[in-house]
Amino acid sequence: MLIKKSQIQSIVITKDREFKHRCITFLNNIAFNAEKIAVDNVAEAVAHIEQNPKVLNLVIDGKDFYSLLETYTEELKKLCGKADLVALMFVDKAVPEETLTNLNLSNLFIKRLPFEKGHFNEAFHNRGGKGGSGGIFPSVSLADSSKAGLSNAGLGGSSSAAKPAGPKKNLTAFEATAHVRDTIAMLNILDKNRSALEQLVKIGQIFNGLVGAFAYFAKKEGYQELRNLAIVVDEISRFYDKSDSESVSEAHYDLLYHSVKTSFLILQALRDNQTPKTELIDKAKEMHQVFLKTDELEKRDMVDQGEIDKLLESEGF
Numbered sequence: 169m170l171i172k173k174s175q176i177q178s179i180v181i182t183k184d185r186e187f188k189h190r191c192i193t194f195l196n197n198i199a200f201n202a203e204k205i206a207v208d209n210v211a212e213a214v215a216h217i218e219q220n221p222k223v224l225n226l227v228i229d230g231k232d233f234y235s236l237l238e239t240y241t242e243e244l245k246k247l248c249g250k251a252d253l254v255a256l257m258f259v260d261k262a263v264p265e266e267t268l269t270n271l272n273l274s275n276l277f278i279k280r281l282p283f284e285k286g287h288f289n290e291a292f293h294n295r296g297g298k299g300g301s302g303g304i305f306p307s308v309s310l311a312d313s314s315k316a317g318l319s320n321a322g323l324g325g326s327s328s329a330a331k332p333a334g335p336k337k338n339l340t341a342f343e344a345t346a347h348v349r350d351t352i353a354m355l356n357i358l359d360k361n362r363s364a365l366e367q368l369v370k371i372g373q374i375f376n377g378l379v380g381a382f383a384y385f386a387k388k389e390g391y392q393e394l395r396n397l398a399i400v401v402d403e404i405s406r407f408y409d410k411s412d413s414e415s416v417s418e419a420h421y422d423l424l425y426h427s428v429k430t431s432f433l434i435l436q437a438l439r440d441n442q443t444p445k446t447e448l449i450d451k452a453k454e455m456h457q458v459f460l461k462t463d464e465l466e467k468r469d470m471v472d473q474g475e476i477d478k479l480l481e482s483e484g485f
Contacts, residue, residue, distance in 0.1 A: 182229035230259035372405020393452035
């Protein structure tokens with residue numbers, strides 16, 4: 169049975185709410201708008217895949233389910249057993265070449281975190297670069313990913329394949345700028361109609377997808393501020409998603425507007441490998457302080473720079 173792209177459903181295996189939301193955001197961004205199912209165990213995922221012919225996209229959280237690559241390879245083969253299914257697994261550490269050779273799964277992509285839109289396009293939208301559904305493509309080894317590869321999350325194969333350093337766009341910031349630019353039209357609708365809460369939800373989903381990506385680059389100036397602003401926008405959206413309010417308050421809209429605008433301006437500088445102006449960094453910090461003092465907005469745990477440094481060092485970056 170031929171399944172149209174608009175009918176293709178996706179399943180996400182994760183125990184992490186943030187991972188789930190970011191996957192859904194990226195899948196929506198590449199026009200997979202059909203149902204997305206999130207599960208926290210392999211058995212349930214296998215059942216959905218086997219029983220529902222429309223489930224042809226699979227995303228696996230390798231942080232929680234890395235054992236599928238080592239101990240539970242038969243379960244992974246069951247997950248990837250459907251001919252037209254494409255699987256994308258995100259990991260936070262290198263995968264030995266021997267492991268991938270033993271798996272011998274032609275419809276599995278393995279990518280290094282953080283997420284990038286290109287990962288989803290390559291795997292799902294392009295079906296492995298072959299066009300149409302059921303494309304066949306090789307797995308990606310991360311065994312030789314270089315330290316510099318952190319900013320190019322889809323690295324695989326030999327580190328000698330890395331492009332030489334030189335003047336170029338910051339691809340992470342370039343992608344993020346495009347996502348944030350998409351929210352401006354939504355923000356304009358909300359500006360004219362404070363009851364257009366569906367626009368706020370969409371804005372929140374986009375910024376939610378950026379929270380984790382910015383955390384990986386927090387050592388670079390501007391990224392910690394961007395992560396904080398992304399959390400501000402996401403939490404404003406979550407507040408209205410959970411509450412009975414029918415319109416956005418002026419105070420919340422003002423905080424939302426300045427957070428989105430400041431994020432966009434900082435990203436414009438970063439995408440060209442420029443240092444954001446001091447006044448932009450100060451504005452970002454000001455908006456974050458306003459957020460912290462706004463009692464009704466939920467405050468999630470923030471990872472400070474020291475913890476991020478320890479994390480990166482422990483992973484060998």
